[in-house]
Amino acid sequence: MEIHENQLLRFTTAGSVDDGKSTLIGRLLFDSKAIFEDQLQAVETTSKRKGHEGVDLALFTDGLRDEREQGITIDVAYRYFTTPKRKFIIADTPGHIQYTRNMVTGASTANAALILIDARHGVIEQTKRHAFIASLLQIPHVVVCINKMDLVDFSEKVYHDIINQFEEFSSKLYVKDIRFLPISALLGDNVVNRSTNMDWYQGAPLLYTLENLHISSDINKIDARFPVQTVLRPQSQDFLDYRGYAGKVASGIFRPNDEIAVLPSGFTSKIKSIDTFDGEVKEAFAPMSVTLTLEDDIDVSRGDMIVKVNNQPKAEQEFSAMICWLNNEPAKPRAKYTILHTSNEQTAMIKSVLYKIDINTYGRDEENKDLNMNDIARVTIRTTRRLMIDEYRDNRTTGSFVLIDPLTNETVAAGMIM
Missing domain, CATH: 2.40.30.10 (Translation factors)
Known part of the structure; x- marks a missing residue:
């Protein structure tokens, strides 16, 4: 399957406390050289103060000072990195149960979810909760990273036992693609490079998997929906009769001369023009921000929705x-x-x-x-x-x-x- 160069993948991490989410993301960032010098120095300083021999990879995603000091992720930490094949936006979400709500924020626009499981503990309640939220939000790809394999002697049996535990309940989820990887985020096994400690695993490492996931657009291209954000009535002499309806196309495609309805009033008209800062365009589609003008002078205000006459919500x-x-x-x-x-x-x-x-x-x-x-x-x-x-x-x-x-x-x- 062809992957377009520099295609953007948004993914979120989820798991219980201390499953190694931040360490895993830190490993990806560190190995892809996506760390700024001042951030590296801040993390090195905190690592020394906490008594670590080397750099604590988990601290790279904890942008707030309180997070670095406590050693936990509190807020959703967004990080960005690029490989020759793809751009990534990562949402590292907290593992504490009281911060489960933050996963909803981090996962709402994700193309994929990484669900981490501690190999010593297997599937727990938080695993099921995060998997259900991923299903509820209709995230198409779920990559289950069974982490800390170094602490269970890289056991193939432990890996397969956890897969069986996950598959017992995942059959009830609405997820198109679920994949499993045995990893050690701390040591780097199967993160960027294939592990020499788990030669029984024949699959690709995590970074290669993320680089090659198929991204299908979650934007509905059929149902034309245009929520009106504001009405534009310029006061300049050249635009005295101008009345435009500005907003962001939620889905579908709009073109001049399309027959439209304004909801909830039900008034109908035709699109006269589609205007942008750079001038008129021949069509508008999600997620473009444009201004529509109509052939008829009808009542339209913020909160109304412009749709096609023959395709209405x-x-x-x-x-x-x-x-x-x-x-x-x-x-x-x-x-x-x-x-x-x-x-x-x-x-x-x-x-x-x-x-x-x-x-x-x-x-x-x-x-x-x-x-x-x-x-x-x-x-x-x-x-x-x-x-x-x-x-x-x-x-x-x-x-x-x-x-x-x-x-x-x-x-x-x-x-x-x-």
């Missing part, structure tokens, strides 16, 4: 969604939240909790419906006005939303419309 005030509860405080029954969906912002509430997901079994818990931090549940959302929605599996942009507590302004939940 659902306009709903009540819908079903899977949500990840992100807040320290539990959800309040029928409390009012602010929902952000594309450019639309309005009041909403969780009308009902249909069931929660039991992370250990992936079964439905229909008895305990209290939503606490890190809970994943299927709920019914009710909004004050209609939203223009698609299912998340069809359109990541118009199929997702966040809920915000209007009193604290904290993001309390991320949702995927079913």
Whole structure:
């Protein structure tokens, strides 16, 4: 399969505390020479102060000083590196269970997820939680890195036992491609170079695997959706009659003369022109930011959506969604939240909790419906006005939303419309 030179791959890391996520990313960064001198000096200083003989690779991803001092990842750490074959953006997410919500942030735009498992401990609850979130967010590739193989004498049996443990529950996940690698992030086995300690493993090392993963666009190219962010009415003498609707194309393709509908009003018109900073263009597609002008003078405002007449999303005030509860405080029954969906912002509430997901079994818990931090549940959302929605599996942009507590302004939940 042909890989375009310098094609971008976004991937996230996930695993439990001390599974070696940051060490693995540090190894990739260090070996690809993607470390700045001042960062290397800061990490060397901290490593010496902590009594390490060499450089602690894990510290390269811990950008906050508190993280380096405590030796844990707190925030999602984004890092960038390049090989001759591909560019990479890494989201290193925390392993502590109270930071599971951060994985939702780090994984929301990922093409692949690296799930690390400590070879000594095998599959644990956090492994299942992270695998389920990867499935829920429809990440197409999951690479299961069985780390710290040096601490189990590079045992082939341990490796295959963990694969069997993972496959017992992964059959219930919606992931297209799952791969397994035995590695030692600390020593570098099967990270960039093939391991001499595990000659029984005939697969490719991690970097080669990442360089050759097929990246398919997650942008829906069929359903044309244009959430309006603002209305442009220039005051200059040359543009007195100009009225444009600015925004970012969420999906599909728009061209002049296309017959469109403005939702939720239902008014119809045709696209007169598609304008950019550099002038008019003949077509606009995701993720371009453009301004549309219409043939007719109709009422359009922020939060409306311009779509093709013959291909429209659902306009709903009540819908079903899977949500990840992100807040320290539990959800309040029928409390009012602010929902952000594309450019639309309005009041909403969780009308009902249909069931929660039991992370250990992936079964439905229909008895305990209290939503606490890190809970994943299927709920019914009710909004004050209609939203223009698609299912998340069809359109990541118009199929997702966040809920915000209007009193604290904290993001309390991320949702995927079913």
